[in-house]
Amino acid sequence: MTIQFQKDLVNINDLSNEHIEYLFHVADKMKAIIENKQQCTLCEGKILAALFYEPSTRTRFSFESAMHRLGGSVIGFSSTEGTSVSKGETLADTIRTIANYTDIIAIRHPNEGSARVASQYSKVPIINAGDGGHQHPTQTLLDLYSIQLRKHQLKGLNVLLSGDLRFGRTTHSLSIALARFGANLFFASPPGLEMPDYIINTLKEEYNLTPKIANDIRDYIHISDVIYMTRVQRERLGEMEYLQYRGSYVLTNELLKNAKSDAMILHPLPRVDEISKEVDNDPRALYFEQAYNGVPMRMALIATLLGVER
Amino acid sequence: MKTQMLENGTVIDHLPAGTGLHCLDILKKHHIGEESIIVFINVPSEVLGKKDMIKLQDFYIDEQMATFLSLIAPNVTINIIHEHTVTKKIKPALPTTIEGLIPCVNSRCITNTEGYTTEYDIKSKHPVVLKCRYCEFEFTPG
Numbered sequence: 001m002t003i004q005f006q007k008d009l010v011n012i013n014d015l016s017n018e019h020i021e022y023l024f025h026v027a028d029k030m031k032a033i034i035e036n037k038q039q040c041t042l043c044e045g046k047i048l049a050a051l052f053y054e055p056s057t058r059t060r061f062s063f064e065s066a067m068h069r070l071g072g073s074v075i076g077f078s079s080t081e082g083t084s085v086s087k088g089e090t091l092a093d094t095i096r097t098i099a100n101y102t103d104i105i106a107i108r109h110p111n112e113g114s115a116r117v118a119s120q121y122s123k124v125p126i127i128n129a130g131d132g133g134h135q136h137p138t139q140t141l142l143d144l145y146s147i148q149l150r151k152h153q154l155k156g157l158n159v160l161l162s163g164d165l166r167f168g169r170t171t172h173s174l175s176i177a178l179a180r181f182g183a184n185l186f187f188a189s190p191p192g193l194e195m196p197d198y199i200i201n202t203l204k205e206e207y208n209l210t211p212k213i214a215n216d217i218r219d220y221i222h223i224s225d226v227i228y229m230t231r232v233q234r235e236r237l238g239e240m241e242y243l244q245y246r247g248s249y250v251l252t253n254e255l256l257k258n259a260k261s262d263a264m265i266l267h268p269l270p271r272v273d274e275i276s277k278e279v280d281n282d283p284r285a286l287y288f289e290q291a292y293n294g295v296p297m298r299m300a301l302i303a304t305l306l307g308v309e310r
Numbered sequence: 311m312k313t314q315m316l317e318n319g320t321v322i323d324h325l326p327a328g329t330g331l332h333c334l335d336i337l338k339k340h341h342i343g344e345e346s347i348i349v350f351i352n353v354p355s356e357v358l359g360k361k362d363m364i365k366l367q368d369f370y371i372d373e374q375m376a377t378f379l380s381l382i383a384p385n386v387t388i389n390i391i392h393e394h395t396v397t398k399k400i401k402p403a404l405p406t407t408i409e410g411l412i413p414c415v416n417s418r419c420i421t422n423t424e425g426y427t428t429e430y431d432i433k434s435k436h437p438v439v440l441k442c443r444y445c446e447f448e449f450t451p452g
Binding site for chain 2: 011092114201
């Protein structure tokens with residue numbers, strides 16, 4: 001299969017459905033490499049810069065793990081302390097410099113649109129690893145991949161996105177991608193944390209999809225094939241506002257009694273209190289499997305953007 | 311209310327009724343200093359029913375500023391006056407994209423923190439809705 005990718009992955013719309021399905025196919029191969037403990041040299045001699053201006057556990061470590069498993073190496077930072085950023089260097093200048101030292105850059109940044117700026121100043125591929133409350137397209141890829149692996153399709157599935165949909169960037173990219181694949185969307189969030197209008201408008205205008213919206217997860221849990229929970233984005237709220245929302249929605253075993261027996265419970269993690277720990281033992285709780293899928297999917301993406309996946 | 315009253319300057323015409331003072335605020339922020347200004351409010355208009363109008367003595371609006379005003383007043387007409395005569399008429403067409411001119415209203419947008427030039431797609435013309443190409447935030451300028 002020959003398929004041309006753009007240089008960067010900034011927005012989930014930089015990928016067509018065909019691109020995403022191709023990445024599923026490459027991720028399957030990467031999964032086999034990991035599980036069979038095969039030596040991989042696809043990225044030998046290549047360097048990934050992991051520039052994390054904001055804290056991260058899963059995204060950063062899975063990018064690093066992915067590059068190491070591909071036979072490449074990683075440089076970068078997980079805090080701007082000790083870098084020229086703390087001296088006031090602009091994003092554009094940092095990117096122009098790091099692009100001289102590396103072959104591909106993954107960037108997480110607190111400002112929305114930062115990955116777009118990075119792509120304009122970089123001669124090497126840029127991967128958006130989360131830009132403020134805007135998008136998190138690689139999380140979307142692994143979310144889609146996780147659903148595809150279990151459900152073998154995306155079209156026609158009822159997907160319930162619940163929690164902080166206002167600042168939960170993973171839900172922004174994911175809802176657009178699911179709409180493109182023909183899934184049905186249900187949003188449940190506390191008042192004040194609803195999905196932004198621009199996402200709702202895009203779903204309606206570009207995909208002819210009007211999501212069902214509620215303030216309570218109970219309204220749609222019984223018909224959902226996928227229950228996707230998100231935490232309150234404390235770092236994007238004032239402390240008083242955070243306290244107002246903390247604990248305002250919790251997925252419990254009691255609530256799950258009404259869920260389908262084959263529903264998937266997903267969460268981009270980290271979890272705070274929005275999924276009760278008792279749920280971890282439910283066979284439908286698949287969020288740690290989902291986190292694992294981040295490595296083969298990011299291996300697939302890095303290798304593909306570098307043109308070495310075949 | 312005759313343009314002949316203005317010897318040299320600009321007449322900004324066909325502003326929707328109620329937007330004149332708002333447009334003046336924007337002009338003040340961006341361009342205008344100590345010039346003499348007359349704002350007409352609720353002037354009878356065949357096209358709009360009622361309209362607002364601004365006359366600026368000895369001040370000339372450029373094409374870029376005219377485009378900016380068209381985001382707030384899509385039917386705006388700009389008349390440039392020299393010695394009581396209209397020497398140029400600008401009827402700005404709303405473009406499909408906008409660069410610079412106005413900041414993104416999303417305070418978390420990268421364009422507001424490091425001074426990158428803003429870029430917008432015009433999503434809707436009535437009312438005007440801009441979509442930031444960086445953060446994708448949508449808003450009506452004004």
